[in-house]
Every structure is written in structure tokens, then in C-alpha cells.
Amino acid sequence: MTDLEIVIAQWPMFLSGLWMTTQLLVLGAIGAFFVGLLCLYLLNRRSPALERMTLLYIDALRMLPFLMFVYLLYYGLPSAGIQMTAVTASILALTFYHGAYFAEIMRGAWAQLPGGQTESARACGFHGFNLIRRIILPQLLARSGPMLGNQLIYILKDTSFLVIITVQELTWAASAVQSQYFIPFEPFVIAIVLYWLLTLLIELGINRMDAVAKEKGLGRS
Amino acid sequence: MQISDLSLFIGGAWTTVWISGLAIAAGVLLGLVLAMLRIGRVPVVSQLVAIYVSVGRATPIVTLVLFLFVVLPSYGIRVDREFAAILALMLNTAAFNAEIWRSVYVAFPLSQIEAARAAGMTRPQYFRRIMLPQLWYAALPGLVNEVTFLVKASPAIAVIGIVDLTRVSARIAASTWQPMPPLLVASLIYMVLIYGLLRAQRAMERRAERFAS
Numbered sequence: 276m277t278d279l280e281i282v283i284a285q286w287p288m289f290l291s292g293l294w295m296t297t298q299l300l301v302l303g304a305i306g307a308f309f310v311g312l313l314c315l316y317l318l319n320r321r322s323p324a325l326e327r328m329t330l331l332y333i334d335a336l337r338m339l340p341f342l343m344f345v346y347l348l349y350y351g352l353p354s355a356g357i358q359m360t361a362v363t364a365s366i367l368a369l370t371f372y373h374g375a376y377f378a379e380i381m382r383g384a385w386a387q388l389p390g391g392q393t394e395s396a397r398a399c400g401f402h403g404f405n406l407i408r409r410i411i412l413p414q415l416l417a418r419s420g421p422m423l424g425n426q427l428i429y430i431l432k433d434t435s436f437l438v439i440i441t442v443q444e445l446t447w448a449a450s451a452v453q454s455q456y457f458i459p460f461e462p463f464v465i466a467i468v469l470y471w472l473l474t475l476l477i478e479l480g481i482n483r484m485d486a487v488a489k490e491k492g493l494g495r496s
Numbered sequence: 497m498q499i500s501d502l503s504l505f506i507g508g509a510w511t512t513v514w515i516s517g518l519a520i521a522a523g524v525l526l527g528l529v530l531a532m533l534r535i536g537r538v539p540v541v542s543q544l545v546a547i548y549v550s551v552g553r554a555t556p557i558v559t560l561v562l563f564l565f566v567v568l569p570s571y572g573i574r575v576d577r578e579f580a581a582i583l584a585l586m587l588n589t590a591a592f593n594a595e596i597w598r599s600v601y602v603a604f605p606l607s608q609i610e611a612a613r614a615a616g617m618t619r620p621q622y623f624r625r626i627m628l629p630q631l632w633y634a635a636l637p638g639l640v641n642e643v644t645f646l647v648k649a650s651p652a653i654a655v656i657g658i659v660d661l662t663r664v665s666a667r668i669a670a671s672t673w674q675p676m677p678p679l680l681v682a683s684l685i686y687m688v689l690i691y692g693l694l695r696a697q698r699a700m701e702r703r704a705e706r707f708a709s
Binding site: 330334337338339340341343376379380382383384386387389418419420421422424425426428429432467470471474475478485 | 550551553556559592595596599600603634635636637638640644683690
């Protein structure tokens with residue numbers, strides 16, 4: 276058997292790793308999206324204190340390397356009496372870390388909307404979450420598609436860090452196969468190909484979203 | 497860890513700063529050019545850019561640095577370490593920046609373009625005078641997001657032997673047998689560097705708000 280055949284014979288391991296990575300990506304992305312929305316809501320309460328605290332949260336997490344945040348959650352919180360499994364810690368870390376980035380992306384896109392729109396929506400009685408959900412959010416999604424795609428790809432790449440806190444995802448599968456059979460190269464090539472396939476799926480989804488947005492007359496080209 | 501190690505940290509931080517700085521500046525510009533090529537819908541070129549953005553975003557920086565540094569010389573192209581590092585970071589960040597520029601371009605209000613045309617401006621004129629300044633401020637949050645990722649990913653360049661901030665802290669950790677203090681100092685320096693960038697972003701945004709009102 277060639278090296279590649281040996282590695283491919285381990286496909287159940289790669290598959291389970293891929294499945295774990297996909298779950299982390301999807302749950303982390305959904306969580307981060309809602310954290311982003313929550314930040315958006317807090318930023319628009321027109322309360323300077325809330326606004327400053329939300330911006331502080333966004334900037335603090337943008338400064339922190341992802342791995343350090345994971346360490347803090349997984350190894351730091353138990354000393355405060357909060358225990359969780361590696362997978363829970365991973366999903367929470369992805370949620371809160373990338374939530375800050377989502378918030379910044381959507382905040383920036385909102386600033387690009389014509390200012391009169393928010394005012395007229397308020398005049399029509401839209402406030403708080405309703406204003407965001409009915410008027411603002413559809414336009415933000417339609418307009419910041421490529422940027423959201425960037426961020427989803429970063430979430431995907433960040434899931435590979437989670438091997439360090441013993442999550443059995445795709446990179447873990449590759450390195451496990453690698454260390455079991457002493458084949459240094461092929462397992463990682465397979466992992467990279469699988470990561471790229473997930474990236475292509477993300478791009479496909481974003482392109483669909485852009486196409487729908489264009490159909491509805493939001494966004495151009 | 498001793499006080500005398502401080503100069504090592506400063507040296508490493510400086511390496512990180514100038515290499516990332518050049519990569520960021522070049523990457524933001526290259527990203528704009530790529531986005532314009534893609535939006536311009538020039539046949540073939542537009543598709544090539546789309547493929548570049550897809551592959552570029554999916555490739556880890558470590559892989560790209562190694563590839564450039566190891567593979568290019570075997571085709572007779574000589575590259576020195578720093579150049580390979582800057583090139584790799586730039587090629588990576590440009591793929592992300594292209595999407596950011598495209599995003600804000602697509603969202604640019606049509607009414608303004610129509611107004612500029614009605615005022616008799618040509619396409620290059622209104623692009624430079626009307627669109628670009630506004631696109632710049634609109635892209636700022638996305639670009640700074642990307643810059644924070646680039647700075648955090650820059651330790652990858654140590655793989656070809658560049659002594660950046662992370663490598664300095666790893667060396668000190670190896671010689672003192674105490675990994676935590678140097679790593680904490682390095683993290684702190686990274687956070688201070690990124691904090692500076694975030695402050696600059698907020699300051700520029702406030703300036704943009706002054707223009708808008």
C-alpha cells in the first residue's frame with residue numbers, strides 16, 4: 276500500500292473530524308451572528324454608557340488572540356468554579372470571539388446606509404429589535420455578504436486551533452493519523468482539501484445570498 | 497526573564513511591525529485593485545481574480561510562506577526571508593481585502609453616482625472624487641478587522657527563520673525554562689500594537705462623522 280492509500284483507509288477518522296469541524300463552524304457562526312446582533316442592538320439604545328461598554332467588548336476581543344481566549348475559557352474559568360467540556364468551551368469561544376467581529380462588520384455596514392432611513396423607520400414606530408430585524412438587518416446581510424464570507428472563513432480556520440484543547444476535529448484527525456502511521460505529508464494534504472471544500476461551500480452560500488439580495492433590489496453588481 | 501531581555505522584545509516587536517506594516521499597506525492597495533478587476537467584469541480576468549480570492553482565503557499563511565520561500569528558489573527566483581514573508585502576508589491579506597472592498601462598493605448608494613453623472617462627472621472623476629473617499633471610510637471597519645487578523649497571524653513567518661516577536665518570546669522561554677512570563681509579555685505587546693490600530697480606526701471614524709454632518 277502506498278502512503279496515500281494507508282491514509283485514505285482511515286477515512287472514518289477524517290469523516291468524524293470533518294463532521295466535528297462542520298458542527299463547530301455552524302454552531303459558532305450562528306452564535307456569533309446573534310452576539311453581533313445583540314451588540315448592534317446595544318449600540319443603538321442611544322445610551323452612551325451602553326455604547327462605550329459594547330465598543331469596549333468589541334475592541335477587547337479584536338485585540339485578543341483567539342487561542343488566548345480559548346485558554347481563558349477552558350483553563351481559566353474552572354478556577355472560578357465554572358467547568359465545561361472542551362466542545363462547549365469551543366463553541367462559546369467561537370461565539371463570543373467572532374461575535375465581536377460580526378458586530379463590527381454590521382456596524383460598519385449600517386453606517387453606510389443612508390442616515391434618513393433609520394430616522395424614517397423610527398418615525399414609523401420601529402424601535403429596538405424590530406427596527407433591526409425588519410428594516411436594517413435584511414439590508415446589512417444583502418450588502419455585507421463578501422465580508423461575512425471572510426469572517427466565516429476565519430471561523431473555519433480558527434476551529435483548527437481547538438485541537439489544542441483536545442477537540443477531535445479535522446486537524447486532530449490529520450495529526451492522529453500522521454502520528455499513528457508516521458506519514459507526515461498526506462494526512463495534512465487531505466485535511467487542507469477538506470478545509471478548502473468547506474470554504475467553497477461558504478462561498479457558494481454567500482453567492483446565493485448575494486443573488487437573492489440582487490433579485491430583491493438590494494445591493495448591486 | 498530579565499530586564500536585559502527587553503531589548504530582545506523590542507527588536508522582535510519591530511520586526512513584526514515593519515513586516516506586517518508593509519504587507520498591510522501593499523495588501524490594502526492590491527485588494528482594491530483586485531476588487532475593481534472583479535467588479536469590472538472583464539472576461540477571464542474577473543474569473544481569475546475570483547479563483548485567486550477563493551484559494552488565497554483558504555490557504556493558511558504558514559503554508560504560503562513555506563511555499564514561497566522553498567518553491568520559488570527551485571524555479572530560479574531568489575527571495576530573501578523578509579521579502580518572502582512580506583509577499584506571503586500581502587498575498588493572503590489582499591484576498592480578504594478584495595472582498596471587503598467589493599462589499600462596500602456593491603453597497604454604495606446608486607443615487608450618488610447618478611447625481612455625479614448628472615453634474616457632468618466622468619467615471620474616473622466620480623470614482624476618485626466621490627466614491628473612493630466614502631468607500632475608504634465604509635471599508636475601514638472591515639479592513640481593520642482584517643489587519644487585526646494579520647497581526648495575530650504574523651507569527652507564522654517565523655517558520656522561515658525570521659525572528660519576530662513570538663519567536664523572541666519562545667527563545668527566551670527556552671533559555672530560562674519558564675515559558676509563561678515571556679509569552680505573557682509578548683501577548684501584551686501584540687495587544688498594545690493592535691490597540692493602537694483600533695484607536696486609529698476610531699479616530700478616523702470620528703473624522704469621517706465630522707465630514708458627514
